[in-house]
Amino acid sequence: MHPRDGGWAGFLLAQVDRTKPLLWVQERMAILESGRVHPPGLPPCELIHVEARDARDALWAMEEGLRCAALSCVIGEIWGDPRALDFTATRRLAVASERSGVAAFLVRLGGHANLSGARMRWRIASAPSLANDLDPRAPGRPAWDAELFRARGFAPGRWTLAHEKDRFHLVAGAGDRALGEIERLSA
Amino acid sequence: MPALAIERWAKSSASPPDAPVVLTVEGAHGPIIHAVTRAAAERGARAGARLTDARALDPALVAVAADPQGDAALLQRLAKWAGRWSPLVEMDGADALRLDVTGVAHLFDGENGLVGDVRRRFAALGLTVRVAIAPTGAAAWALARYSPSPPCGGGSTRAQRERGEGANQLTPPLPGAAARRLSLPRGEGRDLMAQLAPLPVAALRLDADTVRTLERLGLKTIGALLDVPRLALARRFREAADVVVALDRLAGHKPEPLTAAPAEPPPRALLRLEEPATHPEAASQALDRLIPILVGQLQERHLGARRLSLAGYRVDGSVAIASVATAIPSREPKHLRRLLADKTAALDPGFGVDAFALTAEWTEDLDAAQDSLVEEPSGERDLARLIDRLTVKLGSRAVRRPQRRESHLPERASGWVAAIFPSPSGEGHRGGVRLKPLDAAKGASERASSPLVRHPPPAPSPEGEGKRPHRLLDRAEAIDVIYATPEGMPRRFVWRRAVHDIARAEGPERIAPEWWRQASSARLRDYYRVEDNQGRRYWIYREGLAGDGRGGAPAWFIHGLFG
Secondary structure (H helix, E strand, O other), X not given: OOOOOOXXXXXXXXXXXXXXXXXXXXXXXXXXXXXXXXXXXXXXXXXXXXXXXXXXXXXXXXXXXXXXXXXXXXXXXXXXXXXXXXXXXXXXXXXXXXXXXXEEEEEEEOOOOOOOOOOEEEXXXXXXXXXXXXXXXXXXXXXXXXXEEEEOOOOOXXXXXXXXXOEEEEOOOOOOOOOOOOOOOOO | OOOHHHHHHHHHOOOOOOOOEEEEEEEOOEEEEEEEOHHHHHOOOOOOOEHHHHHHHOOOOEEEEOOHHHHHHHHHHHHHHHHHOOOEEEEEXXXXXXXXXXXXHHHHOHHHHHHHHHHHHHHHHOOOOOOXXXXXXXXXXXXXXXXXXXXXXXXXXXXXXXOOOOOOOOOOOOXXXXXXXXXXXXXXXXXXXXXXXXXXXXXXXXXXXHHHHHHHOOOOEHHHHHHOOHHHHHHHOOOOOHHHHHHHHHHOOOOOOOOOOOOOOOOEEEEEEEEEEOOOHHHHHHHHHHHHHHHHHHHHHOEEEEEEEEEEEEOOOOEEEEEEEEEEEEOOHHHHHHHHHHHHHOOOOOOOEEEEEEEEEEEEEOOHHHOOOOOOOOHHHHHHHHHHHHHHHHOOOOEEEEEEOOOOOHHHXXXXXXXXXXXXXXXXXXXXXXXXXXXXXXXXXXXXXXOOOOOOOOOOOOOOOOOOOOEEEEEEEEEEEEEOOOOOOEEEEXXXXXXXXXXXXXXXXXXXXXXXXXXXXXXXXXXXXXXXXXXXXXXXXXXXXXXXXXXXXXXXXXXXEXX
């Protein structure tokens, strides 16, 4: 994700089961660079926020969270390309997530797509928002430019999406494949 | 410890042991001697005498200012350290400790073993102590200070200890202690009185005037006083009625509880090592032994631990403590073990630790319901354990829950509280979750500030979603904005050296300063939700209006990012 683009949060929260609490881990650098989670702006959900000193602590907190089946999902923001975030670390998260059934979202702010054990890997950017019926000059409902560039069992693709009620809609020029049902992203 | 002050001074100074040194405190008529070394005592210096008088006897005396506060601090530390023998320790005056050793002695092979242990450990610290064990506190006081050879071994010391069977009504005996009784059994009482009889009346802890009166009357020993009919004594010392009371205390007819006693000692497990352990793994190995004991105690009393502390008693007279807290009361051995593991790894054994004590300092009622029959723990408990683990490792400031505050200023409105503190109602903390309390809070805040706020922010209900950003910068950052007119919509802004062309904008949403909290120079803010040509959406605001008399031209800031 681009560090100055908060769009991914809306894309992500749209798919989260909000009946259970969610754990949101932010590395300190991510807080400084792109802001702290602001609960009044989030959809209603029970939130536990962790401010980690560095990527190592953030990954540890994520893994602890993934072992706790009472959570709906764990969101972790990592800044840049820290050494602690290697293939082993991402694979551990993926395995822990599959074992407990808690969804894991590893958000790489300003990083590069290097080796990763994630089951699905997306590149999310904001897209120009939908038209606002009440005021044509105002931003409307958010839309995203989502690119699935690596996934197990899914063909990669690129779509422009918006979220309404409980499902995603294709907005503009569709990709070359039909949009599968998106149930869960794993990191 | 009759020589606490001088021994403490001698340890910290480099002077030869045979120097005639006196410690002095300032009195009304010049310095007064507080403590003396052995050499000085041989030259006629006495504690309590004036320095000038002592100097007249021997001009070679060296006077050093005493440090009563340092002595008190040392005594306090020793009192803590004496927790290794008994959970009930009280500081008595400036130089003595009182321990309630009811039901404790058998852990040290009887009272003689206990006294021997005390004496050995204080000797290792280089402190002179007089130890006495007696059935009543007053008797122990008298024996420790005035007996030529205190019972249970006659050293030159007096950390005094009472075996407070009759005395401690307020303190429940430890398991295994004898039933409490208010008077002593006959045989024991006669024994005690026989030992106390030859002691001077000063051993009754009376004030100096009464002691002088008694001595003038020829009643020099406690035995002589006991021979006088009780009625006559009470009549003679009507004003200072404490003579009879003091005798009763001595004999155990009148209770004299330790004041330092907690209402109920917290659950505690103790492990003594045969040899001092210096390797850091010792603490974690001790935990393996201590946790089952503590959990057993908690189970028996239907308690769950909220805060645990592991104390390592070091051989050099200090204590290393590691403590952890939990979000909900727990007595699950695995969980407690895991919480303590990290902390104990960092416990510094110093010169060696020879005893460990695991105490549940803070407990809450926990019924047996926790021991569920099914394997899977319930969700809430699971979550609380997660919070515990995160908090232990990262600190309570790093693991937090949102807490709503009544404010329109966004940075104030979203408060955080440590997740380890559960909310009393369960709702206040889960900010942004329950709509009902939020609406109520909103109503109140609108009432409070309605005259000032022209555009009250909409309630963060699902319909109003999107009015507040998902992310808020901790500090709003200054940006350069190009706008059509000073009051109009922004057209383009520069944030962190990158240019954002604004494609669409909505606003302003005006948030007035909170005049009852902020300085009068605080300016209002006009918030705009803007979207740049790439679709990224930001929350920016203009602080102040041109010509509002609160500073120069309005400045622009970026405050949040929308998702």
